[in-house]
Amino acid sequence: xxxxxxKKTAADIREEIKNEVTELVKQGKRPxxxxxxxxxxxxxxxxxxxxxxxxxxxxxxxxxxxxxDDQITEAELLKTLDKLNRDKTVDxxxxxxxxxxxxxxxxxxxxxxxxxxxDGFHPLNLGKxxxxxxxxxxxxxxxxxxxxxRYKIETSGKNVLIIGRSLIVGRPLSILMSQKRSGxxxxxxxxxxxxxxxxxxxxxxxxxxxxxxxxxxxxxxxVKDGVVVIDAGINxxxxxxxxxxxxxxxxxxxxxxxxxxxxxxxxxxxxxPMTIAMLLKNTLQAYKLVxxxxx
Amino acid sequence: xxxxxxKKTAADIREEIKNEVTELVKQGKRPxxxxxxxxxxxxxxxxxxxxxxxxxxxxxxxxxxxxxDDQITEAELLKTLDKLNRDKTVDxxxxxxxxxxxxxxxxxxxxxxxxxxxDGFHPLNLGKxxxxxxxxxxxxxxxxxxxxxRYKIETSGKNVLIIGRSLIVGRPLSILMSQKRSGxxxxxxxxxxxxxxxxxxxxxxxxxxxxxxxxxxxxxxxVKDGVVVIDAGINxxxxxxxxxxxxxxxxxxxxxxxxxxxxxxxxxxxxxPMTIAMLLKNTLQAYKLVxxxxx
Numbered sequence: 001x002x003x004x005x006x007k008k009t010a011a012d013i014r015e016e017i018k019n020e021v022t023e024l025v026k027q028g029k030r031p032x033x034x035x036x037x038x039x040x041x042x043x044x045x046x047x048x049x050x051x052x053x054x055x056x057x058x059x060x061x062x063x064x065x066x067x068x069d070d071q072i073t074e075a076e077l078l079k080t081l082d083k084l085n086r087d088k089t090v091d092x093x094x095x096x097x098x099x100x101x102x103x104x105x106x107x108x109x110x111x112x113x114x115x116x117x118x119d120g121f122h123p124l125n126l127g128k129x130x131x132x133x134x135x136x137x138x139x140x141x142x143x144x145x146x147x148x149x150r151y152k153i154e155t156s157g158k159n160v161l162i163i164g165r166s167l168i169v170g171r172p173l174s175i176l177m178s179q180k181r182s183g184x185x186x187x188x189x190x191x192x193x194x195x196x197x198x199x200x201x202x203x204x205x206x207x208x209x210x211x212x213x214x215x216x217x218x219x220x221x222x223v224k225d226g227v228v229v230i231d232a233g234i235n236x237x238x239x240x241x242x243x244x245x246x247x248x249x250x251x252x253x254x255x256x257x258x259x260x261x262x263x264x265x266x267x268x269x270x271x272x273p274m275t276i277a278m279l280l281k282n283t284l285q286a287y288k289l290v291x292x293x294x295x
Numbered sequence: 296x297x298x299x300x301x302k303k304t305a306a307d308i309r310e311e312i313k314n315e316v317t318e319l320v321k322q323g324k325r326p327x328x329x330x331x332x333x334x335x336x337x338x339x340x341x342x343x344x345x346x347x348x349x350x351x352x353x354x355x356x357x358x359x360x361x362x363x364d365d366q367i368t369e370a371e372l373l374k375t376l377d378k379l380n381r382d383k384t385v386d387x388x389x390x391x392x393x394x395x396x397x398x399x400x401x402x403x404x405x406x407x408x409x410x411x412x413x414d415g416f417h418p419l420n421l422g423k424x425x426x427x428x429x430x431x432x433x434x435x436x437x438x439x440x441x442x443x444x445r446y447k448i449e450t451s452g453k454n455v456l457i458i459g460r461s462l463i464v465g466r467p468l469s470i471l472m473s474q475k476r477s478g479x480x481x482x483x484x485x486x487x488x489x490x491x492x493x494x495x496x497x498x499x500x501x502x503x504x505x506x507x508x509x510x511x512x513x514x515x516x517x518v519k520d521g522v523v524v525i526d527a528g529i530n531x532x533x534x535x536x537x538x539x540x541x542x543x544x545x546x547x548x549x550x551x552x553x554x555x556x557x558x559x560x561x562x563x564x565x566x567x568p569m570t571i572a573m574l575l576k577n578t579l580q581a582y583k584l585v586x587x588x589x590x
Contacts, residue, residue, distance in 0.1 A: 106426075106428060110428075122422070123419055123422030123423045123425070123426050123428060123430075124418055124419045124422055125422065126421070126422035126425045126426060127417070127418030127419055127420065127421035127422030127423070127424075127425065128418045128422070129422075130418070130421045130422065130425060130462070130466065130467075131401075131418050131421060131462060133401060133405075133418060135418075156489050157489045157490065157491045159492070165473060165474070167425070167426060171425065171470075172425075174485075175466075175470075178460060178485050178487070179460070185487075185489040186489075187484065187485070187486055187487070187489070187490040187491070187492075187496070188484070188485055189482065189483070189484040190469075190473050190482070190483055191482050192473070192480075192482070194451050194452045194480040194481075194482070195452065195482040196452045196482070197454070197482075201482070
């Protein structure tokens with residue numbers, strides 16, 4: 001079995017970005033600038049935004065955190081976005097989700113300048129993805145496409161089962177993998193909570209992507225020999241023996257499936273690290289659009 | 296077998312729209328206004344635009360044809376769209392495709408005001424469809440969803456095979472049918488030219504939608520008893536015995552599949568007539584957005 005090492009691949013991508021930024025700065029240009037907008041103090045969000053900031057700086061970006069109290073009103077947050085949209089020193093920004101309940105997430109996403117939407121969440125970028133017009137791809141599916149490409153996994157004409165129809169992972173990936181493109185041309189089935197014959201579908205699949213958030217949902221009896229499994233699930237389960245008292249596992253039973261699979265991602269260290277790497281890649285792309293005068 | 300009568304359903308929808316428009320006019324309001332933009336004199340395009348105009352008028356809409364010589368430049372056409380975008384008496388408009396080779400179709404589509412894009416081709420509307428934000432759905436898949444709904448065909452948890460990944464039929468339909476919505480919640484597989492095991496996939500499907508443009512591609516040996524077949528193909532084949540010398544057939548072998556199917560659309564008279572009906576529905580929706588002050 002070949003382990004799809006997302007941790008290493010993400011590090012490679014960051015290295016490529018860093019080299020490009022170093023070169024740009026050497027030429028006297030400003031570095032790209034990514035802003036993260038965080039509302040409130042949710043520990044997971046704080047940790048995630050912290051990683052983004054740290055890795056942004058590591059590749060040589062300017063990185064700024066705009067941190068607001070969770071009492072900020074929707075109007076105030078919209079004003080902030082307007083400021084970010086106008087600020088020519090900001091190439092891209094992300095709004096860390098979820099937002100507090102009194103703020104309409106959809107309204108906020110619609111207010112992001114699509115040219116600065118490096119998370120690829122704005123409907124215009126989703127539509128561009130659908131129409132195969134250049135734009136920003138959502139970072140996690142983009143990361144999966146990158147893993148498929150770098151590991152040279154054949155997808156054309158393959159039967160792909162994607163489990164989970166979320167707008168940030170399963171749904172966009174189902175589109176990308178069935179489009180005429182590198183890492184695409186697959187026959188994709190998108191399964192979800194209403195799917196009745198998941199075991200049968202899984203057994204027929206050449207490639208399975210799990211993105212539903214259920215620990216050990218995919219078991220070894222559900223997959224065929226030589227399957228490729230990409231696990232986008234990150235679930236925290238109790239582990240009394242460990243120091244932290246919990247551990248992270250995916251949606252697939254790695255221990256047993258890895259004995260049958262041709263390729264498989266681990267959790268952690270598989271899809272997870274790719275998300276931030278692709279966010280940085282999107283930011284560099286946004287920067288280039290500005291610098292080349294294309295927007 | 297129950298025949299899915301698109302001709303009758305489309306007439307029902309037009310009747311509903313007509314009644315609404317009659318009521319609006321009775322209240323002293325202006326009727327909705329749909330503009331069709333046609334470049335050149337392609338006979339099929341002329342016929343199609345003619346039908347749109349005739350049916351628009353029949354439901355009480357104002358209908359205008361903006362007809363240009365095929366020598367019109369891209370810049371002139373963009374200027375025309377700008378005029379249409381600003382014109383407050385125009386609720387919606389469509390650009391009849393294809394456009395001459397010297398005009399960049401994508402550039403033209405991007406220039407349509409998404410609020411007037413009643414064909415649902417602008418990436419913002421595609422993205423809204425993906426994110427399930429209200430917008431305009433592309434007319435043909437919207438028409439298929441309407442047929443499914445009006446014929447009360449159960450889709451939740453069903454295995455649906457869609458053959459053909461075009462941006463105007465197969466692709467958006469694959470999204471709509473797998474979303475959490477009426478006519479949705481199906482387990483959808485999207486097949487296309489690179490799919491290798493189409494017969495096996497078809498035999499497992501509870502519902503098959505053909506949208507690839509190949510006469511009699513789907514044959515009776517490929518489907519199971521009780522299947523639902525929706526045929527979005529419209530192919531012109533030679534028919535020396537007829538007056539016109541040709542006849543229209545779908546992608547499915549109606550004669551033989553209809554003996555096994557539970558529900559099936561004919562061609563012509565199935566999906567075809569629904570497209571214009573849904574275009575009119577989109578135009579009425581655009582009108583309501585203006586009149587209610589929502590845009």
